[in-house]
Amino acid sequence: MKKYLLYAMEGEKMCFLHCLMNARQLKDAGHEVKIILEGKSCALAPQLEKEGNKLYLSLKEDGTIYGVCLACSKVLGVYEENEAAGLRFLDDMNSHAGFTSFAEQDYEVVVF
Numbered sequence: 001m002k003k004y005l006l007y008a009m010e011g012e013k014m015c016f017l018h019c020l021m022n023a024r025q026l027k028d029a030g031h032e033v034k035i036i037l038e039g040k041s042c043a044l045a046p047q048l049e050k051e052g053n054k055l056y057l058s059l060k061e062d063g064t065i066y067g068v069c070l071a072c073s074k075v076l077g078v079y080e081e082n083e084a085a086g087l088r089f090l091d092d093m094n095s096h097a098g099f100t101s102f103a104e105q106d107y108e109v110v111v112f
Helices: 013-028 039-051 054-061 070-075 079-084 100-104
Strands: 003-008 032-037 065-069 108-111
Touching (some): 013 054, 039 065, 039 079, 065 070
Parallel strands (some): 032 065
């Protein structure tokens, strides 16, 4: 079993959906997977919440979606929506979501 951190940066919905699909495939293959939403991807969570996207919601429910960037959520105007969705705000890198702690735990970091 390997450990993967999928670090989503892009605000393109199609790109983020591929991040989610890869997360599901890796989990189904027995790997440990976490997703962090950073940059423009922070604005996609409210959209997927409203759509009731089953894959997104299942990965949020099982803890695969580890959290969302605090600073970017505020800058993009989605802080309240991400808070209402129950997403964990991450701010360990100058109010942004860093991945150093995951790298130190031997996660392979994949940027989307």
